[in-house]
Structure formats: structure tokens, C-alpha cells
Amino acid sequence: MRRLAITFAALAGIVALVVAAPALSLRPYRPEPVDFELTGPAAQPGGAGVVALSDSTRSGGPPAFSSRKLRVGKRFNLVGLRWSGASEPELQLRFRRSGEKWSGWLEVGAHSEHGPDAGSGERTRGGTSDPVWVGDGDEVQYRSSERLRAVKLHFVNTRGTATRAERIKTATRRSANKALLAVANVPPAQAQDGRPAIVPRSAWGAEDCKPKSAPQYGQIKAAFVHHTVTANEYTPEEAPSIVLGICRFHRNSNGWNDIGYNFLVDKFGTIYEGRAGGVDRAVIGSQAANNNSDTTGISNLGTHTAVPQTEPALRAIADLLRWKLSLHGVPAQGQVTLGSGRTIERISGHRDVNSTACPGNALYAQLPAIRALVANAGPAPPSTKLELKALTTRVRYPNSTQVVGRLLGPDGAPLAGRTVKVQLRKLGGLSTVARRRTASDGRFSATVKPAGKRGLSARFAGGGGVASTTSPTVTVDVRPKLEARLASSGTRVGGTIVLTGRIGPAKRIVRVVIVRTTGPGSPKQVANLRVRTFKHGHLRGIWHPKKAGKYRVYALSPNDGDTLRAQSPKITLTVAKGSGGASR
Numbered sequence: 001m002r003r004l005a006i007t008f009a010a011l012a013g014i015v016a017l018v019v020a021a022p023a024l025s026l027r028p029y030r031p032e033p034v035d036f037e038l039t040g041p042a043a044q045p046g047g048a049g050v051v052a053l054s055d056s057t058r059s060g061g062p063p064a065f066s067s068r069k070l071r072v073g074k075r076f077n078l079v080g081l082r083w084s085g086a087s088e089p090e091l092q093l094r095f096r097r098s099g100e101k102w103s104g105w106l107e108v109g110a111h112s113e114h115g116p117d118a119g120s121g122e123r124t125r126g127g128t129s130d131p132v133w134v135g136d137g138d139e140v141q142y143r144s145s146e147r148l149r150a151v152k153l154h155f156v157n158t159r160g161t162a163t164r165a166e167r168i169k170t171a172t173r174r175s176a177n178k179a180l181l182a183v184a185n186v187p188p189a190q191a192q193d194g195r196p197a198i199v200p201r202s203a204w205g206a207e208d209c210k211p212k213s214a215p216q217y218g219q220i221k222a223a224f225v226h227h228t229v230t231a232n233e234y235t236p237e238e239a240p241s242i243v244l245g246i247c248r249f250h251r252n253s254n255g256w257n258d259i260g261y262n263f264l265v266d267k268f269g270t271i272y273e274g275r276a277g278g279v280d281r282a283v284i285g286s287q288a289a290n291n292n293s294d295t296t297g298i299s300n301l302g303t304h305t306a307v308p309q310t311e312p313a314l315r316a317i318a319d320l321l322r323w324k325l326s327l328h329g330v331p332a333q334g335q336v337t338l339g340s341g342r343t344i345e346r347i348s349g350h351r352d353v354n355s356t357a358c359p360g361n362a363l364y365a366q367l368p369a370i371r372a373l374v375a376n377a378g379p380a381p382p383s384t385k386l387e388l389k390a391l392t393t394r395v396r397y398p399n400s401t402q403v404v405g406r407l408l409g410p411d412g413a414p415l416a417g418r419t420v421k422v423q424l425r426k427l428g429g430l431s432t433v434a435r436r437r438t439a440s441d442g443r444f445s446a447t448v449k450p451a452g453k454r455g456l457s458a459r460f461a462g463g464g465g466v467a468s469t470t471s472p473t474v475t476v477d478v479r480p481k482l483e484a485r486l487a488s489s490g491t492r493v494g495g496t497i498v499l500t501g502r503i504g505p506a507k508r509i510v511r512v513v514i515v516r517t518t519g520p521g522s523p524k525q526v527a528n529l530r531v532r533t534f535k536h537g538h539l540r541g542i543w544h545p546k547k548a549g550k551y552r553v554y555a556l557s558p559n560d561g562d563t564l565r566a567q568s569p570k571i572t573l574t575v576a577k578g579s580g581g582a583s584r
Contacts, residue, residue, distance in 0.1 A: 009282045027354025030205045031160025031170050032407035033244060035252050036074060039150030040081070040142070041067055066143040068149075071098075072161045075138055076155035078230075078245035080131040082253055083148040086112035087127050088355070090145035105143075107305065108132055109229055109356055117156075131249035133230030133242045133301075135160060158205070158241040159361040196319040198263070198279055199272045204240035206276070208398040209247035211258040214364050214425050215277030216284040217457070217470065218293035220328035221336045223321055225367060226261065226287060226299035226350045227359040232307055239266040243274075243303055249284070260286035261299040263320060269312030271320050276300075280327060280461065281470065290340040296324060297350075304360030314366060318373035325374065326478035329383035329467035332374035332559050347371050374563060381467045386420070388458045388471035390448075394564070396479045397504050400449040403460050403474065407442045409466060418460060422446045425455035425473070451505045452562040477564050480504060484512075484539075484555040484568035492576045501555050501568060506537030511556040516574075526551075545575040 001282030002151060081091065092105040109130040127148070134140075140153065158169030230242060247259035254260075261274040262285045274297075277283035298317060302311055309317075325332055337343045342353050349367055350358035388405040395401050403422060415438060422434040434446035448456060455473040462468030465485045484501035491497060499512055514527040531541040539555065555568040 001447065020143045024527065029173050030208075030240075030244075031173070032165070033156060033158040033205070033208050033248055034074075034158075034162050035077075035248055036072075036155050036162075037253075038070065038072060038153045038155070040083075040148075040153055040380055041070070052317075056551065064143075064145045065262060067146050069139055069141045070153070072137075072153075074155070074157065075136055075167075076140075076157050077133065077136060077159050077161070077241065078131050078133050078156040078249060079137065079140055080154050080249050080253060081108075081129040081142060081148075082148040082152045082154060083127045084386045085126055085148075087146060087148060088112050089148065090128055090146075091142065092345065093129075093132055093140065093142045095132075095134045095140045097136055098138040102141075103134070103231075106108050106132060106229070106303065107357070108142075109358060111356075114227060128254050130229040131156070131246050133228070133234070133239070133245060135231060135234065153395050154255075156245045156248045156252075158245045158248070159182055159238075174286065177439045178525070193394075195279075195323050196271055196316065198320075199240070199270060201273050201276060204272055205244040205557060209244060209251055211276050212251065213257055214455075215258075215275065215281075216293075216299070216549070217277065217473065218282050218284045219304065220282045220296055220325070220330055221294045221338060222330070222346050222348060223296055224288045224291075224297045224348055224350050224353070225317070225359050225363065225370070226297055227304045228264070228299050228301050229303050229358075230301060232267070232302040234266075236266070236268050236270070237300060239268070240271060240272070242266075243272050254286075256286050258523070260297070262287070262296045263298045263324075264301060265298060265313050265316050265320070267310045269310070269316040269574055271316050279324075280468065281459070288350060290343065291338050291353050293341050299361060300363060304363035305357065306362055308362040308366055314370060314373065318370055319413075321370070322374045326381060326460060327468045329381065332371055345371070347374065370470060381462065381465055384409055384415065384460060384462070384469040385412075385465050386458050386460055386471040388422075388456070388474055390456065390474045390476055393475065394477045394479065395450070397481045397563075398449060400447050400474055402445060402447050403456055403458075404443065404445045404472060407438050407444070407460055407469075409434070413439070414438070415466070416440045416442060420444050421459045421461075422448065423457055423459055424448065425457070450478050452471070452478050453564075454478075478505070478562075479564040480507070480557055480566040482510070482555055482566040482568045484553070484571065486553065486571050486573060489572060490574040490576065491545065492578050493545055493548055495545065497553070497573065497577070499539075499541045499543070499553060499555070499571075501539050503533065503537045503539065503555070503557055505563065507533060507557055507560075507563075510539050511558070512539075512541040512543070513554055513556050514543060515552045516547070516549050517552055519547070522549075524554075531555075548575050550574055 021296045088110045091108040091110050093101045093108050094105050097100045112127050161167045175288045243264050250256045250260050258275045263274050264272040273279050275283050284292050285297050325442050349364045385408040390401050390403050392401040409415045418438045420436050421432045424431050424433050436444035438444050455475050457473045458471040460469050480503050482503045510531050512529040512531050515523050516526050517523045530542050531539050533539045551573040552570045553573050554570045557566045
């Protein structure tokens with residue numbers, strides 16, 4: 001009996017170890033996030049006529065349209081709405097866990113397809129609400145100042161609590177992970193080179209919210225302050241999950257490329273990297289309508305309609321803006337005219353350019369204090385200019401191209417002995433391919449070997465009394481190298497033709513084209529085979545000729561947006577009458 005008990009204990013230990021294994025890492029454990037949706041029921045009129053929610057609530061009357069109370073079936077941490085059309089109604093939402101009291105009604109921002117994403121070229125799927133972080137919820141209800149069509153509720157669970165089984169598994173893994181981190185004493189994010197401490201994307205789970213395409217870059221003339229319209233009650237441990245939930249909603253429900261904000265700040269004063277592309281770059285977000293390309297956006301986790309932001313958060317915002325604006329040669333005070341034609345303060349609220357209450361009345365009233373905190377650091381350093389060009393903008397793989405550039409100071413004089421990074425834009429962001437020190441005339445050069453259509457730019461990080469700068473992007477096109485061959489130049493009708501070859505850079509699919517050059521209607525394409533490549537871009541295509549005659553055979557790779565069109569040399573093939581063998 002004792003042996004049996006020991007066996008069961010050992011098995012239980014093994015099961016517990018298997019369950020806890022994914023959390024046995026020196027990184028804080030994060031459950032795998034899940035998204036799910038629910039079709040919204042037809043909203044029922046809550047009163048006579050369509051009225052503003054604020055008016056109906058103030059007068060004690062019912063809202064214009066209200067959904068029934070919706071039991072979702074899975075526990076959610078974040079929820080938002082999506083609907084057809086370009087309506088921008090007043091929205092309110094409430095939630096609860098099963099058996100508990102309902103939350104109060106939260107005012108939720110609504111945006112049309114011409115909303116906060118338009119300036120980045122990313123379009124929302126019709127109308128959308130702001131995502132609302134609820135902590136843990138099982139039921140939800142919404143109401144609107146007008147009837148909405150084809151409503152979808154999009155839910156995100158980032159805490160591993162969607163089902164009972166997942167809650168048990170998550171609790172086990174969190175315990176194991178906390179114990180390991182306590183022993184390892186992993187240090188937090190640190191400030192560097194005048195930059196405040198910024199939690200990188202990897203630390204809030206961005207691998208579970210990867211961008212759909214490479215980042216785009218503009219310039220920084222001003223900064224917008226936002227709030228996320230989420231619950232104000234959250235812990236420091238929950239904050240990264242809120243950022244991940246917002247990212248999943250922006251990408252998976254709105255259809256954007258990535259999270260809309262460039263940075264986010266929680267009430268404890270922690271700064272989070274938002275949209276991918278580099279915290280020191282002018283990354284274009286989806287945060288301020290047609291003003292995205294020349295601004296940066298910082299969003300505050302929480303709802304600040306009536307609740308002011310905390311002192312630690314205000315100091316963090318000021319530290320971030322002091323560094324970010326000076327990095328791009330932008331003062332904290334004064335006004336600027338954006339590319340959209342809007343003239344605003346250098347540090348403004350979202351409502352200053354869009355029809356929105358963001359960043360809430362309480363936080364909006366704190367903007368003068370933020371500007372004063374930022375300005376206390378003194379004037380921004382003088383601006384610099386960085387030039388870059390490629391000597392060849394079209395290369396055949398695997399050849400390289402040379403880029404040359406020049407770094408100039410605020411008076412147009414060359415800056416010598418400064419480090420410049422040559423960077424290549426890829427889907428995941430930027431990759432530094434060369435570091436060069438400028439010569440006495442400010443010039444530098446580097447050799448780059450691109451494996452596809454790539455944007456190249458140069459970056460000077462600033463320092464020594466001058467501001468950072470980035471060169472315009474130079475695009476280099478690549479034509480693949482495509483080879484094809486036949487083992488024999490002839491066969492008979494019914495035989496087997498085997499074409500082999502290779503394409504570099506490797507592609508998944510290559511076309512094999514066969515043209516009959518003799519007989520009626522010649523030349524005539526008789527086959528266009530879709531051939532899947534294997535290791536290192538090698539390919540093998542098979543064809544069985546049905547008619548005698550002469551043919552031309554070649555492999556083809558079309559222009560796919562990453563590389564240019566490529567074609568192998570044409571091969572002449574003779575097919576004789578009669579039963580044939582194989583050409584291998």
C-alpha cells in the first residue's frame with residue numbers, strides 16, 4: 001500500500017512538472033492569449049426616439065438603444081464592439097463576473113472607418129469602439145445613442161482564465177514562475193543614455209501580437225496624450241496584460257497592422273513600448289486620425305474622465321516626452337502646424353484634433369503641468385541632417401549594392417567621427433546591417449546584400465550637443481537568380497520530361513512554362529506548371545508531352561512585391577513520335 005502511495009505521489013509530481021514546464025523560465029510567465037467573438041443581438045429601443053446617452057442618463061430616462069444582458073460562455077479580460085457603417089454613436093458598456101454586481105456604465109469612445117487609423121493608411125472595419133479592460137468578466141451589456149448594424153463583440157483573454165481548466169493550469173504555472181524569478185532575482189528594465197526605462201515589447205508579450213507588415217516612418221513635430229478608456233483598478237502585474245489585450249484588439253478586431261499607440265504608461269509610472277519599429281524612431285502609429293505621420297502618441301492605461309492621472313505617471317510621461325521630443329529636435333512649448341493643416345500645442349490631447357473626449361477631462365486639465373515638467377529640461381539640441389543614397393537600386397541576387405551618405409550639423413557643416421547605423425527595414429522592424437564612423441567630411445559608406453525588396457535608411461542617435469536624425473528611405477529591388485535544366489534535349493510522345501533547377505533567394509513556388517514552337521497555331525503555350533520548391537530553393541518539375549514537335553521550356557518567378565520577375569534561359573526540347581522513355 002505504501003509503495004502504491006509513493007507511485008501515485010510520483011505520478012502526481014510528474015504531472016505537475018509537465019503542467020508547470022512552460023513557466024520554468026527566467027521571464028515572467030504569460031499565458032497564451034485567446035480572442036473570440038459574439039454576434040451582438042438586435043438592440044432594443046430603450047426610450048422614445050434617439051437621444052444622447054448623456055441627456056437620457058441625466059434626466060433619468062432610458063438610453064436610446066440597449067442590448068440584453070449577454071452571457072459570453074468564456075471569461076474575458078477585454079471587450080470592444082465593431083459594427084457596419086461609419087456611425088460614431090455615444091456608447092456605454094458594463095460588465096460583471098457571474099453572480100457578482102454589475103459595474104457602473106462606462107462611456108466608451110466610438111470611431112468610424114475614417115477614425116484614428118486613417119493617417120497611417122490602416123482602415124478600420126467599419127465602426128469600432130475603444131477596447132475596454134474589465135479584469136475578469138463573464139457577462140456584458142452595451143447601449144448606444146443610435147441603432148447599430150451587424151454588431152460584433154470582440155473579446156480578448158490574456159490572463160489564461162477563459163475556462164475553468166485554463167484557470168487551474170495558469171495558477172500552477174504562475175506559482176512555479178514566481179518561485180523561480182524570486183530565486184533568480186531578474187532585474188527590471190533600466191534607463192540608458194538619458195532615455196527613461198521603457199518596458200520592451202518582448203516583456204509584455206508582443207510575440208503574441210506580431211505586426212502584419214513592416215513599420216512605416218514619418219517625422220516627429222508634436223506628441224498626443226491619450227487614455228485607453230479601460231478600468232482604473234489594476235495591479236502592476238496586470239498592466240502588461242492590458243497592453244497585450246489592447247494590441248490584440250487593435251490588430252484582430254480593428255484590422256490594424258499593430259497596436260495603435262507608440263507608447264503606453266500605467267498609473268504606477270511604468271512606460272511600455274507600443275508599436276514596433278524602434279522607440280527612438282518616428283514610427284507612424286494609428287492614434288490621431290490624419291496626424292499620425294508627424295506625431296507620436298502616448299496612451300495612459302485607465303479612464304481619466306473624472307479621475308486624474310497619478311503623480312508617478314505624470315512624471316513618467318514628462319520623462320518620456322523630454323527624451324523623445326529632444327531626440328527629434330522638438331521643443332516642449334509653443335505651437336506647430338501639422339501636415340493635416342491643424343495648428344496645435346507641441347504636447348496636445350487627442351481631442352485637439354479629433355471629435356473625441358480623449359484623454360478625458362481630468363487628464364486634459366493636467367496637460368499644462370506635463371508641458372511645464374518637460375520644458376524644465378531646457379531647450380532641445382540643434383537639429384542634424386543625414387543623407388543616404390544607393391549606388392545601385394536594382395541588383396541580381398546574390399549581388400550587393402553600396403550605400404553612401406553624409407551627416408551634417410545644424411549649420412550644414414559636416415560632422416566627423418560620429419557613429420551612423422545603416423538599417424534595413426523588415427517585417428519585424430529594423431535590422432542594423434552596418435555601423436560606420438563618419439569621415440572628416442561627414443561621409444560614410446557600407447556594402448549591403450539584400451535578399452528582397454528592402455528599404456534602407458541611416459540613423460544617427462544624437463549626442464555631443466546635437467539631435468538625432470534619420471535619413472530618407474532608399475528602396476533597393478532584387479531580381480532572383482533562376483536556373484533550370486533538362487537532362488536530355490529530346491524524348492518521345494508519352495515520355496517523362498524532368499526539369500530541375502534552383503532559385504535564390506528561395507521561393508515556395510516557381511512556374512515551369514512550356515511552349516510548342518511547331519505545328520498549327522504555334523507558338524502556343526501548352527503547360528504552365530506550379531512547382532513547389534524544396535530545401536534551399538531547389539525545384540523539380542515533371543511533364544508528359546502528348547504531341548510531337550519542338551518546344552521551349554523555361555522556369556519563371558513573377559514579381560511578387562518582394563522580388564522582381566525572374567526567368568531562366570529557355571531550353572529547346574524535341575519530342576519525337578512514338579512511345580518514349582524519360583528525360584532525367
